[in-house]
Amino acid sequence: MSSEASAVWNECLRVIEQHVNEQSFSTWFKPINPVKLEGTNLTIQVPSQFFYEWLEDNYVQVLKLAIKTTLGQGGRLEYAVVVDRGNSSNQPYVVSYPQGNNGKKGGPSAAEEQRTPFEMKSLDAEALTQSNLNPNYTFSAYIEGDCNRLARSAGFAVATKPGITSFNPLMVYGGVGLGKTHLVQAIGNEIKNGPEDKFVLYVSSEKFVNQFMDSIKDGNVKSFTNFYMQVDVLIIDDIQFLAGKDRTQEMFFHIFNHLHQNKKQIIMTSDCPPRDLKGLEERLLSRFKWGLTADLQMPDFETRVAIIRRKMQSEGIYIPDDVVEYLAYTVDTNVRELEGILISLIAHASLSRVEISLELAKTVMKNIIKDIETEVGIDYIQKTVSEYYGIALDDLKAKTRKKEIVVARQVAMYFSKEFTNHSLKSIGYHFGGRDHSTVIHAVQTVNDLMETDSSFRNAVNELKKKFKMRSY
Ligand SMILES: Nc1ncnc2c1ncn2[C@@H]1O[C@H](COP(=O)(O)OP(=O)(O)OP(=O)(O)O)[C@@H](O)[C@H]1O
Numbered sequence: 001m002s003s004e005a006s007a008v009w010n011e012c013l014r015v016i017e018q019h020v021n022e023q024s025f026s027t028w029f030k031p032i033n034p035v036k037l038e039g040t041n042l043t044i045q046v047p048s049q050f051f052y053e054w055l056e057d058n059y060v061q062v063l064k065l066a067i068k069t070t071l072g073q074g075g076r077l078e079y080a081v082v083v084d085r086g087n088s089s090n091q092p093y094v095v096s097y098p099q100g101n102n103g104k105k106g107g108p109s110a111a112e113e114q115r116t117p118f119e120m121k122s123l124d125a126e127a128l129t130q131s132n133l134n135p136n137y138t139f140s141a142y143i144e145g146d147c148n149r150l151a152r153s154a155g156f157a158v159a160t161k162p163g164i165t166s167f168n169p170l171m172v173y174g175g176v177g178l179g180k181t182h183l184v185q186a187i188g189n190e191i192k193n194g195p196e197d198k199f200v201l202y203v204s205s206e207k208f209v210n211q212f213m214d215s216i217k218d219g220n221v222k223s224f225t226n227f228y229m230q231v232d233v234l235i236i237d238d239i240q241f242l243a244g245k246d247r248t249q250e251m252f253f254h255i256f257n258h259l260h261q262n263k264k265q266i267i268m269t270s271d272c273p274p275r276d277l278k279g280l281e282e283r284l285l286s287r288f289k290w291g292l293t294a295d296l297q298m299p300d301f302e303t304r305v306a307i308i309r310r311k312m313q314s315e316g317i318y319i320p321d322d323v324v325e326y327l328a329y330t331v332d333t334n335v336r337e338l339e340g341i342l343i344s345l346i347a348h349a350s351l352s353r354v355e356i357s358l359e360l361a362k363t364v365m366k367n368i369i370k371d372i373e374t375e376v377g378i379d380y381i382q383k384t385v386s387e388y389y390g391i392a393l394d395d396l397k398a399k400t401r402k403k404e405i406v407v408a409r410q411v412a413m414y415f416s417k418e419f420t421n422h423s424l425k426s427i428g429y430h431f432g433g434r435d436h437s438t439v440i441h442a443v444q445t446v447n448d449l450m451e452t453d454s455s456f457r458n459a460v461n462e463l464k465k466k467f468k469m470r471s472y
Pocket residue numbers: 141142143144148174175176177178179180181182183238271307335336339
């Protein structure tokens with residue numbers, strides 16, 4: 001190593017240090033060896049192809065600045081990459097920098113062909129940080145409710161003391177669109193913005209698998225492993241995706257052990273509890289049980305109201321209370337769907353330049369949710385039952401206790417339960433704001449009457465045919 005090269009590189013490091021955090025500096029710049037200086041050409045040696053690509057993808061601007069500052073406008077940087085390709089020789093090849101179009105000129109074509117072994121470029125997307133975290137996914141934007149209380153507070157504990165609580169690994173599971181990604185990224189963001197300089201990395205399992213496969217293809221497995229073993233907090237989403245991928249599981253097993261032994265935090269999500277994860281090795285599953293497993297449920301009505309309000313507040317949009325209530329009652333599938341409907345509602349209102357109203361919300365819902373009106377939805381059931389019994393539609397939803405109305409109302413509730421996906425609570429809401437126990441009682445009464453009263457049974461069966469025909 002020439003002393004001139006060292007002196008210049010030390011100057012460069014001084015510049016770089018001011019622009020990257022301590023963790024990145026020691027991970028990505030300390031391992032670099034300055035090799036030689038020829039005129040204004042500085043050659044640095046980096047440990048692997050992967051390392052070189054990571055620098056290029058993430059730190060090209062700061063390197064440019066450092067070279068310009070120390071060597072002036074004509075300064076050039078060249079990389080000597082120690083090839084870590086199985087048994088191949090340690091013969092370095094050189095990639096020059098600054099490069100031409102797209103910053104990729106001068107390297108041998110072989111190097112070009114081997115680019116981006118793990119698609120790490122996507123980690124560098126502008127809107128994301130290097131950790132691949134969405135900055136909007138924070139704890140403060142994550143509404144707490146009975147549905148997520150345990151997972152949320154465990155997540156918060158992990159965020160406060162990553163790696164050293166007994167919640168390692170932390171496994172969050174739950175159905176589609178219930179907030180798994182949001183919660184685990186909130187943990188990541190909290191740690192990243194905290195006082196300690198931690199390397200937090202979020203990756204989907206799908207991406208992890210692809211990166212691993214590419215690393216095999218490119219002979220870069222060692223770099224791949226080394227990279228993941230440096231992480232302080234590894235967040236890996238949708239772990240069920242590793243099912244049946246034995247080699248990736250084996251690699252993950254080693255990374256997991258290494259991180260865990262070194263008190264690094266591992267956070268995972270899955271669409272089902274670990275015991276139901278088919279196609280995952282037993283030894284992995286048993287490790288998942290070392291920490292804490294917490295589930296997410298569909299938020300209850302009050303939490304859905306709070307989520308809608310929070311969302312509207314962040315969009316700076318006002319929605320009348322009756323609309324908020326209507327949406328919270330009606331959309332009881334998952335939070336993503338709830339958000340999707342809200343966005344449609346806002347779009348409809350702004351496109352047609354009308355205020356957001358209950359009427360508009362109903363129209364939007366009809367277009368979106370298939371089982372409303374177009375097939376067998378609560379509105380259709382109410383209309384059909386009231387016509388059948390010859391009573392006014394409004395009476396079904398009113399408080400009246402007249403016997404024939406009560407029976408018709410109970411029949412309509414019974415069919416709402418049978419033909420729609422609405423929860424009991426939601427059904428009750430559509431019948432004049434009754435609670436779920438009234439719906440349970442109605443279903444029970446209809447079942448009992450069907451057994452004891454043949455004319456009632458015939459009536460119900462006749463109606464059932466209508467609904468069945470329509471639901472095909
Ligand atoms: N408790 C909550 N408070 C606020 N927003 C929430 C909450 N739960 C979910 N969301 C929002 O719902 C949307 C879907 O959440 P997310 O993508 O985290 O779900 P997921 O469970 O990871 O889904 P998938 O199963 O598809 O991976 C996101 O926009 C998220 O911000």
